[in-house]
Amino acid sequence: MMDVLIVGAGPTGLTLGIDLARRGVDALVVERAQELFPGSRGKGIQPRTQEVFEDLGVLDAIRAAGGPYPVRMLWKDGERLGERPMFEPVAADEGTPYTEPWMVAQWRTQEILHARLLELGGRVAFGGEVTGLEQDSEGVGVRFADGTAVRARYVVAADGGRSAVRRAVGVGMTGETVDPSPFLVADVRVRGLDREYWHAFPGADGTGVMLCPLAGTDDFQFSGKLPEGTEPEPSLDGVRELVAAYTHLDAEDVTELRWASDFRPRAALADRFRVGRVFLAGDAAHVHSPAGGQGLNTGVQDAYNLGWKLGAVLRGGAPEALLDTYEEERRPNAAAMLGLSTGVHRGEVRRGKATVQLGLGYPASSLSEERRAAPAGVRAGDRAPDGVVDGVRLFDAFRGPHWTLLGSTTTAAGVRSLPAAPASYGPGIFLVRPDGYVAWAGDTTTGLDACLARVGRR
Structure with a gap:
């Protein structure tokens, strides 16, 4: 029995496959089609996704494969009316090295992710159409149209808005038509x-x-x-x-x-993101208007959130209850992104600071613990900004499947320590999750061991 079966070889499924492969998790990506998706549809790689891709080792290839968005030129009756910027500018600083969306045709993004997955020893099986599944307390049995079947400890549905896996587990989607026009x-x-x-x-x-x-x-x-x-x-x-x-x-x-x-165009949100050992991610969990470039990026964030949690449970000794936090964190986040996409489509929200996804976080999560008496700067649940400590760039320190402790030391397995946090973080000690969010912040290390124990690091 394999550890994880990922259904769908789009950006979400491939990202999750990469993250699991680098954690030593036995995972298979299965795709109904005979090849990777051939179109450009999701062409915008938002700054937060660029940070994820840097961690996963594909950002250089992504940057080389695309370019910045061009300015929009309006035409009427064969005459140029003038330029209209597509995005409100977002200022770069030490903590945010990427501030502009990067245009890469979706087919090329998937080629890059697929190559990285194979480089890490991962697998993609094409031509596998899911027709049904059954799960029990030990795993999930999945049947395919060719009569074959596999069994996995967990299944992740990353098979798009018409997800066969979502239908098989009986999860509905609630949504609305964003625009009646075809x-x-x-x-x-x-x-x-x-x-x-x-x-x-x-x-x-x-x-x-x-x-x-x-x-x-x-x-x-x-x-x-x-x-x-x-x-x-x-x-x-x-x-x-x-x-x-x-x-x-x-x-x-x-x-x-x-x-x-x-x-x-429609906007829809799955009623649940988890049913037992089956998880929904990407378009299988939320369907966006393409306006604002949120769909592909939100799916990548789903995968990045779920990957370290599955790895912690399957390889790191974390309690199975950790997986409950996937829906807790990602469903409200996806709901907010759906509202944003719809607002951009209807002209109510400008592309820019709201759409680059750098402000997303999990401050209300049960995994986010703020213990400082007078917190300032970065707080528990926030994205951990870039910076430099003792000549080490933080994003370089964060890269990999480990946790990072800023401002103290620990003997916990799988945690890298640096002696301080940048001044931009504010005073305190900060524990950064593998997906680049602050899990814990304190004035002292009191309570740190208990936090690490909850995620299998003690």
Whole structure:
């Protein structure tokens, strides 16, 4: 019996596979399709996700594969109306080295994550369609369409908004339609447009199309909002017709279609993120409007939260109750991100400080313990900022599956100690979780051992 079966080889499933592989957990990623997803859909890598990818050893490849977002250029009747910035600027400082989203086509992000997983000895099995499962007190049996079956101690559903695993465990989703209009998104080759701008061609009735040069490729991502009641045609002819109708380009200027999909934006949240030994993550747990670039990133955060907890229970001697904190922490967080995505889609929230995910944390979590008499600066539950202590960059110190103690020493296994925290943290001693959040903060070490014991470090 394997430790963990991850269903779905999207960014969420691959991220979780990487995190488990570096912890020595026996995990298999299984994907219904015969290959990795071929489209650009989730193309925005938010700053907090860049920090996660740095820890997992893929950020250099991610940065090399993409580029910054271009400025939006508005058009009307074949004339340029002027530039419109896509994002409000976020100031960089020592604690936040990445402040801008990085554009990488989703297919390329998945290739990079897949290569890293294989490098760490992980596995992906393609062509495995889940048809049912049963669980008991020891594990979960999963059946596939080809008649085979496997058994794992835990199963993670990372198989998208139409998750077969979520349906198999009877978890519903509560949500709303974000926009009644149909949308079409596609990866195309286009001639006659420069690649300096994200070109927007709004219609008079609230519809319109955009053509965004995909960094690191020769493609453009086409996105179109169509009139209510129409049916998008995800084909070369369908895209050509819309480009000819909304822009100054001719239909033949769209020379190639590489991928296309139609959808109606909705926001939905799974009623539960855990049923026994089955966990929901990514789109299987929350479905976002693509506006604001929150969906893929929230899924990566799910995986990063769950990975260290599964590793602690399976390899670190932590109590099984630690896994309850996954839903406790991630479901409210996902709900907040859904509200944010919907707000961006409807023009109520600007892209910028609210969407980069650097302010996310778990201050209300049962794992967050603030024991200082007069806390200042960073608090328990907050993201642990970058900085330098004794010539050591904190993000370098945090990198890996261990915990980090700032301001004291400990003999606890799997905990790295540094003599102090940067001044930006405020006074105190800080215990940083493997996923880069402060678990415990105190004026002295009183209570630290008890905190470590709760997570299997004592």
